[in-house]
Amino acid sequence: MQTAEISRRYLDFFAQRGHTIVPSAPLVSDDPTLLFTVAGMVPFVPYLTGTVPAPFPRAADVQKCIRTNDIEEVGKTARHGTFFQMLGNWSFGDYFKEGAIEYAWELLTSPESSGGLGFAERDLWVTVYETDDEAAALWQKIAGLPAERIQRLGKEDNYWHTGQPGPGGPCSEIYFDRGPKYGRDGGPAVDDDRFTEIWNLVFMQELIANVTSKVDFDVVGPLPKKNIDTGMGLERVAFIKQGVENMYEIDQVRPVLDRASELSGRRYGAEHEDDVRMRIIADHVRSSLMLMSDGVTPSNEGRGYILRRLLRRSIRAMRLLGVDGPTFHDLFAASRDAMKVAYPEVDRGYAHIEQLALGEEETFLRTLAGGTTILDVAVQKTKAAGRGELAGDTAFLLHDTYGFPIELTLEMADEAGLAVDRAAFDSLMSDQRARAKADAKSKKKVLADLSVYGEFRAKGETIFTGYTDLTTETSVLGILVEGAPAQRAVAGQTAEVILAETSLYAESGGQAPDQGAIVGDGFELEVLDVQKPVAGLISHTVKVVRGEVGVGTAATTVVDADYRRGATQAHSGTHLVHAALRQVLGPNAHQSGSFNKAGYLRLDYGWNKTLSPETRSEIEEISNNAIRDNLEVVTREMPLDEARELGAMALFGEKYGDVVRVVDIGGPWSRELCAGTHVSTSAEVGMINIIGESSVGASNRRVESLVGLEAFRQFAAERALVQQLTQNLKTRPDQLVERVGDLVQGLKAAEKKIQAFEARALSDRVPALAANAARVGEVLLVAEHVGALGSGDDLRSLATAVRARLGDVASVVALTAEVGGKPLAIVATSPAARDAGANAGSLAKRMAGVLGGGGGGKPDLAQGGGTDVSAVPAALEAVRGELGH
Structure with missing residues (x-):
């Protein structure tokens, strides 16, 4: 039985029994504490905990999951995989233990010819929590399992919770016996290689607290609603049904x-x-x-x-x-x-x-x-x-x-x-x-523990009015101060405020949150941030500027009109640049991320080559032509499937609901799924000025642009710079490039002449330095400070020229100079000097030590440096001392 067929049978079975079929959530989890969706229950946590009211009493799904904590075991066992799929059926206060057990047993043991999975009853074992007599009795009643095939295990194996205070409950796991070839008899309590777990039924019925480990917690009472959370491993069922040894050999892998x-x-x-x-x-x-x-x-x-x-x-x-x-x-x-x-x-x-x-x-x-x-x-x-x-x-x-x-x-x-x-x-x-991170400052305030939002979310979704209104009359549903519920917030405090309605846009879809205020009778709140901590709820982080705000108070949200105008220009501008990119580069230049705020946009897209200046200019021109053409911007809400049929672009990897908002600019010229705020016509964007294009990965690039008034200001600044240059250089703007080019060439020619002059001046110093050679021990030594030089190369050239001037005699040249305000030493030795025991590397190191630094090199030529210019005479004397021993 193919893997996709197992999924189809599973979903059909539960759809026929009144379950809403929920599409898989993305692998990128909405939970800020998780990188990925690591288990089938992750997307349902808000419903299971009561933070968000469940939109259906019962559901079923096939959830994509990624788990990498056992990555070292991949390939070595039959069941460890980083990507896996969980088949789940869920009840939110609807059916409970009996219903879950009945459904599981029926689906597993019904013949394939009638839509079931066709497992032989003799091959199935179950485990239950050690004190769960009810589940054990139900397995005997419903499945007719003998007592010896119902094993009781402790908290480590058969009690589920999130690891945090909240819901928990006993669970019952279903195992398949692979046969004596794979291990010992005696059930899953004895050998979990032979007996492979395929399905876990969690009976979520208790409220727990004081959680310190998987097995250490307190049960503080029953849950108001009992929930069912099940998970059946699709890959495990597939390798059993396909008669192969492990999950790597199934049809999908x-x-x-x-x-x-x-x-x-x-x-x-x-x-x-x-x-x-x-x-x-x-x-x-x-x-x-x-x-x-x-x-x-x-x-x-x-x-x-x-x-x-x-x-x-x-x-x-x-x-x-x-x-x-x-x-x-x-x-x-x-x-x-x-x-x-x-x-x-x-x-x-x-x-x-x-x-x-x-x-x-x-x-x-x-x-x-x-x-x-x-x-x-x-x-x-x-x-x-x-x-x-x-x-x-x-x-x-x-x-x-x-x-x-x-x-x-x-x-x-x-x-x-x-x-x-x-x-x-x-x-x-x-x-x-x-x-x-030393220079990075986060503008975000840490949101409260998500569980505190449950009470507010239970009152319904926050109504967003900002698509049409910049001010909205509303009421304060809740206040959080330092993450905890409070009845009021007073002047000087920072708090989170939950409102029934709001015109302030919460950060999402790459668009930064609105700026603005919340005002009411006797109070004024400066809005610092607007976020969606849980689905359907908007939270405003505010500073109380004046007065006192309390729960139940009437309030009015006020959006900063100038900021919103700039934000809509930038967001619509992002759509224009995306469309222009795809027009120039082709459909593979797909947006992979974006950020926009008033006056600025950033767009990441799939591409692996640097844009040439000509290509960048072409994209910019197409974007501005769209602005000039004053294209109509139309927003519509429609079912997701209908939007896709119309060719609406979706942000790669983004999660969308069943009903989506489609933004058209010029009809199909730019058609994207987007919940952001936008202009009415493209002309309102004003201007696109692309200021940067860079790499953000092996196959991803980023384009940055100023938008609207900020774009104009940048152009105005550049124009002022051109005017100043033309005045200073006494030329026309159209001749500026040529004039600057002539100046650069002239400067290069002058630099060459200066270098030639300096080289001649250095060579002119060689005879005098060589004439100062004095015998020290077995060698002739030149030990001189030559003053300030432009570079270490100049000092090196001078030292080697003096050595050459002295000919074949045993000679050591030790020169110091001041380069960039710091002392530098070069030592050069002739072959005869080296035969006599003189080593340039050790001499340079000795000098550098006196100068307060380090150095060394080869026996024939070495250098060193330090920080103490006043120590130069002592460094030269140190060379004389070394050679005189």
């Missing part, structure tokens, strides 16, 4: 494994280490494909770092299979073909995904060779020194300069029989992050 086998010429099943590598490749390529289809791009931070690590581990595994060249073109195509039936968006966005993957592969293959050489040399030196641990600074160099994830260095060092000084590496990384 095996094609990548087979392609890796073909490219490497290694047969899968022939050698254990090669098998592990092929399974790693198959898993990581699929995981990377799905992450990029949800908008994640490779980078050195956060989600992008996880993706980069997966991609680079895949490349590394292919190299260990003997393939040094690029392979992602073939591997990703194989994964796309395997996944597109279940996830058509993978196919629709594949051009962008492949561009990202190939760009990352090209970059890493270039750096891998150099980094591997560095590592190999470090390994040899470490072993030669008799140490078993690679230095932390070497690991940091590989990460910082060559882009090696530390995990890759750990793996490669381990293959060579070495550990890595991880503590030293972590310290260097911490220092680097501290330096990077």
Whole structure:
């Protein structure tokens, strides 16, 4: 049974039993504490905790998940994968234990011919929480399971909670017996390799507190509503139904494994280490494909770092299979073909995904060779020194300069029989992050613990009126001071204010929040930030400027009209630049992120080449032509499927609801899904002035632009600069480039003459310096301070010229000069002097020590420097002392 068919049967089964079918949430989680959706329940947490009212009493879904905490086990076991899919059915105060058990048993054991999954009852075991007599009795009643196939386990295995105070409850897990070939008999309590968990039914019925660990918490009472949260591992069910050994061999994963086998010429099943590598490749390529289809791009931070690590581990595994060249073109195509039936968006966005993957592969293959050489040399030196641990600074160099994830260095060092000084590496990384953040100041205030918003959200969604109104009369639903609910906030305090309605735009879709105020009878609040802490709720971070505001008070939101005008210009300008980019570069130049505020826009897009000045000008001209043409801007709300049929562009990886807002500029010329605020016609944007274009990754670039009045001001400043230059240089604006070019050429010619003069002046000093040679010990010594010079090269040339002037005799030339306000010393020795024991390197080091610095070099020519100019005579005397011994 194909994986997509298992999903279809699951959803059909629950749809026929009154469940709302919910599409998978993106892999990028809305939860600010999570990088990814790590479990099927993550998108439903607001409903399970009561923070947001559930929009349906029962639901079912197939949720995409990414979990990388067990990445080292990938390829080694039958069930560890970074990307996996959870089949779930959910009840929010509707059915409970009996219903969940009935549904699970019916779906699992019903014949395939009637839409079930066709598991034999004799192969299924269950576990329940040790004190859950009700669940044990229901399994006997509904499934007819004998008591010995219902095992009771403790909190570690059969009690679920989030790890935080809140809902929890016992759970019941269903296991499949793979048979005696895979381990001991006796059920899941004895051997969880033979007995594979396929489904977990969580009976969420209790409120817990004082949580310190998985097993250490207090049950403080029952939940007002009992919920059901189940999760069935799609990959686990698939490998059992398809009769293969592990999840890497199912229909959605095996094609990548087979392609890796073909490219490497290694047969899968022939050698254990090669098998592990092929399974790693198959898993990581699929995981990377799905992450990029949800908008994640490779980078050195956060989600992008996880993706980069997966991609680079895949490349590394292919190299260990003997393939040094690029392979992602073939591997990703194989994964796309395997996944597109279940996830058509993978196919629709594949051009962008492949561009990202190939760009990352090209970059890493270039750096891998150099980094591997560095590592190999470090390994040899470490072993030669008799140490078993690679230095932390070497690991940091590989990460910082060559882009090696530390995990890759750990793996490669381990293959060579070495550990890595991880503590030293972590310290260097911490220092680097501290330096990077030293000058960064966040404008954001930390929002309160999300659980405090539940009471406010239960009163309904915040109504946003700002598309049409800049002021709105409303009432204060709640106040938070330092993250805790409060009845009032007084002058001087900073607080969060929850309103029933608001005209102030909350940051989203790349648009910065509105600026403005909230006013009422006897109080005035300055708006510092506007955010959406939970779905459907808007929170205003404010400073109480005057008076006192309390819960239940009437209030009016007032948007700063000038700021909003600039923000709408910038957001509409972003759409114009995006359309122009795609017109010039083609459909692969897909927006991957944006930020806009009054007067400024930034747009990231998929591309791997620097824009030429001509291309940049063309994009800017197309954008401004659209402004000149005064295109109508129309916003409409419609079902998501209808919007896609119209060709509306979606931000890559963004999450959208069933009803979306479509923004047209000039009809289909620019048609995007967008919840931001916009102008009425393109002419209101005013002007686009592209001020920068740069790289933000192997296959991503960024364009920045000033918009509206800010764009005009930049042009005005540049015009003033041109006017000043034309006046100073006494030329016309159209001749300015030629005039400046002539000046530059003249300056270069003058510099050459000066250099020639200085060189002649230096050569003229050679005879006098040579004439000052005096015998010290066995050599002739020239030890002189020559004053201020332009560079160290000048002093070096002078020293070698004096040495040549002295001929074949045993001679040492030790010269000092002041270069850039600091003392510099050069020592040159002749062959005969070196035969007599004079060494330029040691002499330069001695002089530098006197000067308060360091130095050294080769026996024939060396240099040193310091900070103390007054010590020059002592440094020269030190040379005389060394040679006179």
